[in-house]
Amino acid sequence: MELLEISQEDARKSKGIYLDVRRNNERDRGHVEKDIHIPTSELERRYDEIPKDKEIIVYCGGGSRSLYSTLFLQSKGYKAKSLQGGYRRYNSE
Numbered sequence: 001m002e003l004l005e006i007s008q009e010d011a012r013k014s015k016g017i018y019l020d021v022r023r024n025n026e027r028d029r030g031h032v033e034k035d036i037h038i039p040t041s042e043l044e045r046r047y048d049e050i051p052k053d054k055e056i057i058v059y060c061g062g063g064s065r066s067l068y069s070t071l072f073l074q075s076k077g078y079k080a081k082s083l084q085g086g087y088r089r090y091n092s093e
Contacts, residue, residue: 004070006057006081008089016055019080021069022087026061030091040065047076059083059090 006014018035020027027037038046040060050056056078058066066082073080083090 004067004074004082005063005084007084011057011081011083011090014055014057016057016079016081017051018083019050019056019058019069020060020087021058021065022060026087031087032059032090040069043069043072047073047078050078052078054079056080057083060086062086062088 018032020031020035020037021040021043023039031037036050038049050073056073058070058073058080059082060066060069063082063084063086066086070080070082
């Protein structure tokens with residue numbers, strides 16, 4: 001089984017693409033620069049917009065939605081990992 005999470009430190013070193021799965025109103029308060037935004041509620045119908053040849057670093061506010069989204073993307077053959085601590089932790093470091 002593939003690892004589900006990536007640390008903040010390893011994510012910053014990665015050449016992966018950040019995927020924001022938060023709702024629009026959460027994203028309005030800030031996000032990772034140059035990320036992709038697909039809310040969890042839309043992921044099942046829009047996942048093909050995500051490049052399959054890159055590592056995908058999935059984040060939400062705190063980590064639970066990104067874990068669900070990571071499992072879904074891994075089931076579709078993506079190299080996806082959930083960002084530990086989510087955007088709240090990313091934004092505080």
